[in-house]
Amino acid sequence: MVLFSPSSVKWISLIILICDCNCFIMFHDGKGKIGSYNIHNQFRSLRSSSDNEDIPESRRRFLKNSVALSTVLATGSPTPSNAFEKAYPVELGFANGDTSRDLQAIRKERILEKKESYQKSMDYVKDTNPLYFRGPKDILTCGLWGGALWLLSGSRSNPLVTPIANVIYNEEEQWLKDRNDGLFASFPLPLYGVLLFVFLALGIITDRIVLLLAEGSANVSLQLAVLGLINGAFFELGRVASGEKGPTRDQFERTTELREEFNEFASNRLKRGGNCHRSDVVRAFRRYFAKYRQEDSEQYPLSNMEIEGLLREWNSVNTLAEMTSTGFYNGLSINEQADAFG
Numbered sequence: 083m084v085l086f087s088p089s090s091v092k093w094i095s096l097i098i099l100i101c102d103c104n105c106f107i108m109f110h111d112g113k114g115k116i117g118s119y120n121i122h123n124q125f126r127s128l129r130s131s132s133d134n135e136d137i138p139e140s141r142r143r144f145l146k147n148s149v150a151l152s153t154v155l156a157t158g159s160p161t162p163s164n165a166f167e168k169a170y171p172v173e174l175g176f177a178n179g180d181t182s183r184d185l186q187a188i189r190k191e192r193i194l195e196k197k198e199s200y201q202k203s204m205d206y207v208k209d210t211n212p213l214y215f216r217g218p219k220d221i222l223t224c225g226l227w228g229g230a231l232w233l234l235s236g237s238r239s240n241p242l243v244t245p246i247a248n249v250i251y252n253e254e255e256q257w258l259k260d261r262n263d264g265l266f267a268s269f270p271l272p273l274y275g276v277l278l279f280v281f282l283a284l285g286i287i288t289d290r291i292v293l294l295l296a297e298g299s300a301n302v303s304l305q306l307a308v309l310g311l312i313n314g315a316f317f318e319l320g321r322v323a324s325g326e327k328g329p330t331r332d333q334f335e336r337t338t339e340l341r342e343e344f345n346e347f348a349s350n351r352l353k354r355g356g357n358c359h360r361s362d363v364v365r366a367f368r369r370y371f372a373k374y375r376q377e378d379s380e381q382y383p384l385s386n387m388e389i390e391g392l393l394r395e396w397n398s399v400n401t402l403a404e405m406t407s408t409g410f411y412n413g414l415s416i417n418e419q420a421d422a423f424g
Contacts, residue, residue: 220289223300223303224285224286227285230307239327242277242280340388341392348400350370353414354403354413354415355415356413357410363411397414
């Protein structure tokens with residue numbers, strides 16, 4: 083006997099019973115109805131009917147009954163399966179049979195604990211000395227806030243450096259003169275210590291403000307400080323890559339000299355009208371100034387991109403000639419006659 087229980091078969095259960103040369107097929111349709119089919123009787127009726135009827139007719143009857151049985155088995159409604167046992171306790175209890183507390187009391191206790199924690203955090207922010215730290219986390223957070231403010235404000239180019247330096251140092255020092263002229267210059271190491279103290283104090287103030295707004299949550303302040311530090315680092319890298327950092331005195335003087343030289347070249351070698359390629363202007367400029375003949379000169383290094391930049395800057399102020407995508411300037415050309423005598 084082979085038995086498939088309803089729990090292991092989704093929509094039907096078959097029971098095949100073989101006993102006393104009789105074979106029965108019993109089926110369950112999922113609704114409590116049980117049917118059976120006697121295969122042995124079908125064969126016996128087929129054999130007995132062969133005496134009175136022809137064999138083809140008996141075979142057709144047997145096949146018809148088999149198809150009917152298959153249809154009944156296939157159309158039985160499926161029994162839904164349950165992935166989890168639907169069994170729940172009648173009553174909710176507590177461990178070790180402790181019935182002195184109920185869910186309402188537990189809920190009230192948790193609410194009171196949260197209120198007490200919130201009140202302690204707010205008391206710490208409002209009534210505690212700002213220089214008092216609860217632990218290493220507060221010190222780390224303040225330091226991160228100071229570093230974030232340092233990077234976000236421009237690091238060594240931030241607007242606080244020059245006023246603080248003017249208070250501490252003599253204005254006649256060269257690096258401070260460059261700073262007052264809007265140029266970039268490295269400052270002495272002791273000034274770094276002063277700026278470290280200043281931005282650490284700003285970090286403490288920022289941390290206390292964030293704690294007040296975040297209801298005393300030190301984790302929120304720490305997370306915001308880390309985000310501010312990361313954003314400040316990205317801004318600093320962007321300023322360096324885009325050239326927004328102030329030039330040094332040497333860079334400023336070199337740029338000023340190149341502009342003056344290109345203005346001299348343009349007044350003598352360039353003219354309005356016609357067209358020319360930017361590479362033609364570069365070659366003409368190098369012919370005009372012999373010291374720039376070699377691009378990789380050690381004494382006077384000057385790349386083609388720098389000359390093209392001078393040309394774009396001069397054109398934007400003077401001729402306003404249109405440059406195509408291939409580098410041709412329409413409305414600007416080289417004075418070949420003047421260049422012949424150069």
